[in-house]
Amino acid sequence: MKATRTARRTFSCDMRRDVCNGIRKGVRYQYETLPPGGELGFASWTVWRACMACVEDRREEGYRWIRNNYGVDAFHGGEVAFDGRNGSLVGTFGSHLLVLLDGDEKPVQVHPRDAGLVYMVEATA
Numbered sequence: 001m002k003a004t005r006t007a008r009r010t011f012s013c014d015m016r017r018d019v020c021n022g023i024r025k026g027v028r029y030q031y032e033t034l035p036p037g038g039e040l041g042f043a044s045w046t047v048w049r050a051c052m053a054c055v056e057d058r059r060e061e062g063y064r065w066i067r068n069n070y071g072v073d074a075f076h077g078g079e080v081a082f083d084g085r086n087g088s089l090v091g092t093f094g095s096h097l098l099v100l101l102d103g104d105e106k107p108v109q110v111h112p113r114d115a116g117l118v119y120m121v122e123a124t125a
């Protein structure tokens with residue numbers, strides 16, 4: 001499970017982008033933890049952390065790849081309907097979109113060209 005936290009000191013960002021200056025004190029970063037030995041109930045270890053700039057860059061790259069490859073209007077936070085239920089796009093996973101349906105706690109992986117997926121494109125006034 002990924003979570004965010006404010007850095008109390010400066011350390012490196014695991015995405016190590018050329019443009020990245022690492023995670024600086026006072027900025028938010030995303031991290032993922034794993035319990036030692038995979039057992040629940042113990043203090044967890046941080047296994048991955050990245051500055052929010054890199055997280056957002058990578059997220060945007062994921063959507064761009066899907067838009068270019070499938071020709072769909074997939075944007076982060078975009079409203080969609082899937083199998084008759086409303087939801088929104090919360091991420092990408094390889095060639096799939098992560099759709100969080102209203103009332104659900106976990107997103108589902110949906111192919112960008114799934115017949116049951118409808119992109120609600122906002123009308124430009």
Ligand SMILES: [Zn+2]
Pocket residue numbers: 013014015016017020021022023050051052053054055
């Ligand atoms: Zn970074």
